[in-house]
Amino acid sequence: MQDARTGGRRAARRKVATPVTHPRRETPPRSRSPRRSLAAAAVLSVLGLLAGLAVAPLPQPGGTLPLAAADAPHHGDVQELDVASDVAAPVVSHESYVATTGEQTLVAGGTNVDWAKLVLVEGDWPITEENITFMMRWMRQENGADNWWNRNNPLNNGQGSGGGSGLGSYPTLVEAAYYAAENLQSGRYPEVDAALARGDSADATAQAIWASMWAASHYGYGTHWSSRPYEVIEAPPSAWGR
Template sequence: MRAVTAAHLHGRRVTRLVAAVAGLAAFALVALVSLAPPPQAPTADGAHGYVQTSAQGSLQIVTVPGDAAGVTVTRDDYSATAGVKTLAAGSTNKDWATLVLLLAGFPMTDSNITVMMRWMRQENGPPDWWNRNNPLNNGWGSGGGSGFGSYDNLSTAAANCAEALHSVSGYSAIVAGFQASAPTAQIESAIWASPWASSHYANGSHWSYAPVPVIASPAGTW
C-alpha cells in the first residue's frame, strides 16, 4: 500500500475546494442571466417597441406607432318592450290599454296609458272593464254597429280597436295625439270630438280624472 503524506491530503482538499467554488460561481452566473429582463428592441420613427421572450428563447418584437390613438366604441342603449303574450299574461286593464297602444304602433308612455285607461272607464267601469270582451265598446269587427258587440277574447278586441283607430278618418286627431304622446288633455279633447261615442262624453263633463284602479280580468278572457 502506498503511503499518503500530509502534503498529498492537503493538495486534494484544495483541489476539491476550488472545484466547488467554481461550480457555485457558474451556477450564480446562469441564474443572473436567466433573471435579467429581456432587452428592449430599438425603435424607429418615434415607435415604441416591446420585446417578449418565447418559451424557446426566440424574440418577438411588437412595434406600435408613436402617434397611435385609442378608439372609443359607443354602443346604443337597449331596453325591453312588453309583447302580446306578456301583456295577456298580466291580464289587467292596464295591460289591455298598453296592448292597444302596442298594436296601433303608438308610444307606450305613461300619459298614453293614462288616457286609454280613462277612456275604458267611461265605456265600461273598472269592476267589469272586460265586459263582452269589448272594453271600449268598439263596433269595428264586433258585430255590433252601436258598439255593443263582443269579441272572442281581449287580445282580438285590442287588435280591432287598433285597426279601427287607423281606419276611420274621424279618429285621425286621436291617432295624431297618441302618436305624439301629446298632453292627456289634447288627446281626450280629440276623443270627445270624434264620432266614437254619440254622446261625445258631454264634451268632457262626464269624464273622470280620478286614478283608475288596476284590475285583472277573469281567467279565459284573454
Template sequence: MTLTHRIPTGRRATAKPSRPLGRVRRGLAVGAAVAALALAATCAIAPAAPPSAAEQLNAYIAHHGQTLTVSDRGMLSVTRDAYSTTAGVQTLSANGTNYDWAKVVLMSGGWPTTDDNVTVLVRWMRQENGPDNWWNRNNPMNNGYGSGGGGGTGSYANLVIAAQKAAENLQRNPSFSAIVTALATAAPTSITEQAIWASPWASSHYGNGSRWHYTPVPVVTAPSSAW
C-alpha cells in the first residue's frame, strides 16, 4: 500500500519574518530622546530659589524709594529728645545754699529729691537753727550722731559730712523709721512732718506741730569754708 500526503492547495506555510536589528536600535534611541525631553521639561517647571535678604531689601527700596527736596531758601529744623541732668554733691556744694544741703541729705539717704522732701527738710533746718545761720557748727539739724555732742550740740568738719551723718542717723534708729518711710515714698509734706513731730528727734516734739512754721524758707548761701 502506498500512502500519499497531500498538501492542501491555496495555503502555503511561511516563516514569521524577524525584526531587523537596525530598527530596534532606532527605537531605543527615540525612547532615550523622549525620556531626556521629559526630564528637561520637569527641570524647567521646578520652582526658582527664593530671593536672598539683600535682594528683597534692594527690591523694597527700589519700589518704595523716597526723595526729599529742600528749598535753597528754607531751613531744615531738627528736633531732638529732651534730656535732663541731676546735680551731684560737688555741684550742690558749689551752690552752697540751704536747699542744696537738703538735697545732699536726701541723696545720702537714697531718697528722692522731690519738692515736698526738700521743703520738709529746709523747714526742719529752720526749726533747729533758723534760716540766717542754718550752717551753725556745720550741723544744720543739731544732729548728735557722730558730731561729738549727744544733745545735738556737736559739730562736723564740713556740711557734706553733716548731711551724711543726718541720713545715717535717720536710717540707723528704728525710732525714725516713719520719717524714713515718708521720705522714701516722697510723701506729702504733712505726712512727713507728722512723723518728725512724733519722733524723739526733738524732746519738745515741736509742740506736736504748734511751733512748726510754714512760711516759705528763704534761700541762704553758707560760706564756702563750711563746705
C-alpha cells in the first residue's frame, strides 16, 4: 500500500519541477587553437627529419665528403657529411714478397755472371756485388774471359772433375758450380769461405785465395791478378746441358 504522503509530495514536485524553456543562443564557431596548430607543425618537422636521415647515406671515414650531383637525391644538389675526428680509417694490409735467384733462372741466363752467382747459391753465400766481382776476376785468371767455360771447369777445380791438378772436366757447368762450392767449404779454405760469407770486399777475398793452396803460383800474391772491369760473356747452351 503506497504512502499517500509520499505520493502527494512526488506529485507536487513534478508540478514545481516543470522545466522552463529558455530561448536558444547561437554559439559562434570556435576557431582552431594556436597551441594545437604548433604541435601539429612540430610533429610534421620531426617526421620530415627522420625521412631525410633514412634516405641519406652513411658517413665514410676521412672527414667531409662532397657527393657528386648525380648521386644526390635531387639533381643539382651537393651533400656534405661531417665525420667525427675520432673515427679511424680501416687498416690496409700489404703482402710482402721476396725474390730469390734460382738455378733454373741462372742456367737460362747462361753467362759467366750467372755461373758466378750459381757458385754463390750452391755455397749459400750472399750474392753481393763484391762477391760477384771476386768470382769474375778469379774465373778470368783461371781460364780467360773469352773461354771461361773451358772443359766446363771455369776455376780449374780438381774436386769431382777427375783431374787432381785441376785439368779435369764436368758434364755441365751446373755440376762445376756444385763442386766448386763443395771444395771451398771442405775445410781446406776457411779464410776464403769466411770472406765469401761476409761478402763485403772483393779485394779481401782475393787476398784469401792468394794465400791459400788453390794455386801453386798463389797468383803471384796479386801481381798476376787483374782488377780491371769484367765482361759479361755467354757460354754455349751445350755447356749448360741445354
